[in-house]
Amino acid sequence: MRTSLRPPIIVDIEASGFGSDSYPIEVGVVLDDGRKYCSLVLPVRDWTHWDADAEALHGISRSTLLAHGRPVFEVAGKLNELLRGRTAYSDGWVVDRPWLGRLFEAAAMRCDFTLSSLEMILSE
Numbered sequence: 001m002r003t004s005l006r007p008p009i010i011v012d013i014e015a016s017g018f019g020s021d022s023y024p025i026e027v028g029v030v031l032d033d034g035r036k037y038c039s040l041v042l043p044v045r046d047w048t049h050w051d052a053d054a055e056a057l058h059g060i061s062r063s064t065l066l067a068h069g070r071p072v073f074e075v076a077g078k079l080n081e082l083l084r085g086r087t088a089y090s091d092g093w094v095v096d097r098p099w100l101g102r103l104f105e106a107a108a109m110r111c112d113f114t115l116s117s118l119e120m121i122l123s124e
Contacts (some may be wrong), residue, residue: 006032006033007032008032008088008089008118008121009029009030009031009032009083009086009087009088009089010029010030010088010089010090010091010118011027011028011029011088011089011090011096011100011115012027012028012029012090012091012092012096013026013027013028013090013092013095013096013099013100014026014054014058014060015054015095015099016043016047016049016050016051016054016062017049017050017051017053017054018051018053018054018095019049019051021049022049022051022054022099023041023043023047023049023099023102023103023106024041024099024100024102024103025040025041025043025058025060025065025069026038026039026040026041026058026060027039027041027075027079027100027103029079029082029083029088031082035082037078037079037082039069039070039074039075039078040060040064040065040068040069040070041065041069041070041072041075041103042065042066042069042070042071042072043062043065043066043069044072044106047106050062072103072106072107073107073108073109075103075107076103076104076107076109076111077107077109079103079111079113080109080111080112080113083112083113084112084113085112085113086113086114087113087114087115087116088113088114088115088116089115089116089117089118089120089121090115090116090117090118091117091118093115093116093117093118093119094117096115097115100115
């Protein structure tokens with residue numbers, strides 16, 4: 001449970017689709033001091049699944065990723081740099097956590113922060 005008066009760190013991930021073959025295509029972070037980081041993720045060779053329904057939701061085309069995405073090791077490294085040893089929260093933890101895992105696995109890096117459900121710190 002958070003005891004700090006600072007706002008929580010928020011992570012949001014967009015993905016190529018909705019199933020088990022999906023992978024992260026964009027990662028956004030808002031830090032507790034208001035700084036922001038957002039990056040498109042360049043798909044690795046075996047990330048081929050693409051769902052047109054997901055694209056309709058997030059508005060990011062595969063061609064945009066190929067042209068402007070950053071390598072997985074760069075995105076994962078930046079996330080570790082920003083979040084090392086901290087807890088970040090996601091409103092879509094059930095899907096964002098596996099996508100984050102895929103990102104770090106593809107980057108051959110350990111995730112040095114915790115991602116928890118935003119529901120853990122919300123109250124009615």
